Amino acid sequence: xxxxxxxxxxxxxxxxxxxxxxxxxxxxxxxxxxxxxxxxxxxxxxxxxxxxxxxxxxxxxxxxxxxxxxxxxxxxxxxxxxxxxxxxxxxxxxxxxxxxxxxxxxxxxxxxxxxxxxxxxxxxxxxxxxxxxxxxxxxxxxxxxxxxxxxxxxxxxxxxxxxxxxxxxxxxxxxxxxxxxxxxxxxxxxxxxxxxxxxxxxxxxx
Numbered sequence: 001x002x003x004x005x006x007x008x009x010x011x012x013x014x015x016x017x018x019x020x021x022x023x024x025x026x027x028x029x030x031x032x033x034x035x036x037x038x039x040x041x042x043x044x045x046x047x048x049x050x051x052x053x054x055x056x057x058x059x060x061x062x063x064x065x066x067x068x069x070x071x072x073x074x075x076x077x078x079x080x081x082x083x084x085x086x087x088x089x090x091x092x093x094x095x096x097x098x099x100x101x102x103x104x105x106x107x108x109x110x111x112x113x114x115x116x117x118x119x120x121x122x123x124x125x126x127x128x129x130x131x132x133x134x135x136x137x138x139x140x141x142x143x144x145x146x147x148x149x150x151x152x153x154x155x156x157x158x159x160x161x162x163x164x165x166x167x168x169x170x171x172x173x174x175x176x177x178x179x180x181x182x183x184x185x186x187x188x189x190x191x192x193x194x195x196x197x198x199x200x201x202x203x204x205x206x
Contacts, residue, residue: 003065003104004034005125005158005180007201010069011038011055015188021051022058028187029062031197034180037084037106039069052078067106072098082106084127087114096122106160110143115151115159123157127182130163131173135185148176167196170203 009028016024025036036059040048052066052074059066065081068074072095075083082104085095096105107118108127115126128148130140140163152159158179165173166186173181181204190196 003125003158005160006034006204007032007197008035008037008160008162008180008182009033009187010162010182010184011036011040012184012188013040015185022054024188024193025055026058026062027193028197029059029064031187031194031199032201033064033187033197035065035067037067037069037182040071045071045074048074049077052080056080065104067104075099075103082124084108092118092121092123108162109151110141111147112151112154115155119155119157125158125160125179126151126155127160127162128178129161129182131161132164132166132169134164145172145176148173148178152177167200167203170200174204 011021013021038052038055052068056066056078067082067084068080069084070089072083072090083095083099084106086108092107099105104124105122106125106127107123109115109118118126128151129143131143134140148161160180160182161173161178162182165181165183170181186200187193187196
């Protein structure tokens, strides 16, 4: 599967405020989302597994890769396209070994040191941020655009910017030669998700 990191959606059901997750993800895909990460911080394993199967069926209908956040067991159980882990999750080398070489492994990085280590241990792409303060994660350290540029210049794998990215500030992020932007509230918090996705996609493409 060819991976396009350009417009990377991370799910958060709190942002949806009761709206249907599957329908919302589909609207985002129809607007131009190229990659979906399923993030479920407060769901038990059985419910996460069942939801992940449904999301995978939807994303694959549109030939969009599905990445599971944090949970290696869920990623393996549903045969997801990949896994995304943070600095406090299971070791990168272990995840790479258990996932196998054909699955996508993404790693969060906040500075050049973490980025270089993740690349050396087998990460396929980096999620770098938070670039701006964000409502979906509390007490995050901000990663500057200069650091984002420095990381991109020093690694060979794709780099995706994440954290507080909106229609209003995305052009600032795109000053860095990155491979994509990752968003949550910007799309899932919008009244019209497809329209918001299309608009963001247009800005990125321009």
